[in-house]
Amino acid sequence: MDSAPNSRRRAFAAAFAALGIAFLALALYYALSGLSAETWDYSLPRRIKVLAGISLVAVSVGMAAVVFQTVTANYILTPGIMGLDNLYVFLQTLVIYFCGSGGLGELAGPPQFVATVALMSGMCALIFVLMFRRRDGSVYYAALVGIVFGIAFEGMSNFMQVIIDPSEFSVLEGRMFASFNRINVGLLGISAAAVAAAALWMLPDFRNLDALTLGRSQSVALGVDYRRAVLKSMVAVAVLTSASTALVGPVTFLGIIVASLARFIFPTYRHGVLVPGAILAGLCVLTFGMLVTERVLNFAVPLGVVINFAGGIYFIYLMLKYRSL
Numbered sequence: 001m002d003s004a005p006n007s008r009r010r011a012f013a014a015a016f017a018a019l020g021i022a023f024l025a026l027a028l029y030y031a032l033s034g035l036s037a038e039t040w041d042y043s044l045p046r047r048i049k050v051l052a053g054i055s056l057v058a059v060s061v062g063m064a065a066v067v068f069q070t071v072t073a074n075y076i077l078t079p080g081i082m083g084l085d086n087l088y089v090f091l092q093t094l095v096i097y098f099c100g101s102g103g104l105g106e107l108a109g110p111p112q113f114v115a116t117v118a119l120m121s122g123m124c125a126l127i128f129v130l131m132f133r134r135r136d137g138s139v140y141y142a143a144l145v146g147i148v149f150g151i152a153f154e155g156m157s158n159f160m161q162v163i164i165d166p167s168e169f170s171v172l173e174g175r176m177f178a179s180f181n182r183i184n185v186g187l188l189g190i191s192a193a194a195v196a197a198a199a200l201w202m203l204p205d206f207r208n209l210d211a212l213t214l215g216r217s218q219s220v221a222l223g224v225d226y227r228r229a230v231l232k233s234m235v236a237v238a239v240l241t242s243a244s245t246a247l248v249g250p251v252t253f254l255g256i257i258v259a260s261l262a263r264f265i266f267p268t269y270r271h272g273v274l275v276p277g278a279i280l281a282g283l284c285v286l287t288f289g290m291l292v293t294e295r296v297l298n299f300a301v302p303l304g305v306v307i308n309f310a311g312g313i314y315f316i317y318l319m320l321k322y323r324s325l
Contacts, residue, residue: 089175210270
């Protein structure tokens with residue numbers, strides 16, 4: 001008779017295979033369906049670019065969401081709570097407020113992209129490092145400070161949006177939601193490098209994160225350097241979230257969807273399983289969402305709106321579920 005660990009490994013392998021096949025089927029259908037000899041040269045490169053952006057966002061959001069939930073010991077929170085989405089919208093609003101809508105096009109090159117990612121990740125990392133150290137390692141205090149900063153950025157953005165020209169606000173409104181159709185191809189390589197660097201930096205710490213699921217006291221008893229593990233994780237989360245947000249825009253509720261799917265499909269504490277599971281789930285969700293946005297809704301609604309709508313409903317469900325426990 002097969003042992004329980006072997007059966008579990010086979011079940012996980014089957015789940016990974018099913019997710020991988022589902023993504024490949026969705027990606028091939030998205031890339032090849034509806035093509036003709038007249039549209040092949042235009043449509044196929046655009047769709048491949050979209051799939052490349054989807055892959056980067058799925059990797060960054062999937063890893064960031066699972067790691068953040070482990071560090072905070074809360075399966076409802078996501079990195080969006082640190083206010084990075086609001087900071088991104090504030091930066092876009094700031095450019096239009098002072099430079100006009102043409103400023104967004106002029107400030108869309110690699111140097112400006114790197115500056116945006118550095119500013120967003122640096123602010124988040126600085127807040128967490130300073131607050132985490134001052135409050136004796138309180139993750140929740142650092143997260144609360146991030147929420148306050150996010151509210152402040154949202155308030156300043158709303159103030160400037162009220163007084164800018166309505167035509168320029170319409171341009172800004174397009175930047176307030178994630179869009180995979182306006183990805184700058186020149187930025188894909190820079191984003192991939194940032195995401196790969198953060199992911200490779202985190203890989204050796206997966207075992208420490210496994211121990212963190214037991215709680216602070218138990219992980220310290222097992223020999224984990226709690227402060228170092230948490231700070232390193234949060235810096236990596238900040239870089240991953242900033243890179244994906246600066247590339248396509250804010251996808252606030254994507255993290256909670258893919259992390260919850262991964263924990264449901266792979267009921268384990270091991271991050272070597274959960275993180276790849278969340279990435280595959282993100283690939284499937286985003287590719288299916290693009291199909292719905294383009295083929296069903298005819299681009300009437302951005303993908304970010306669809307994701308946030310579904311994720312918002314699921315978030316409310318989780319709040320009611322945990323409240324009843």
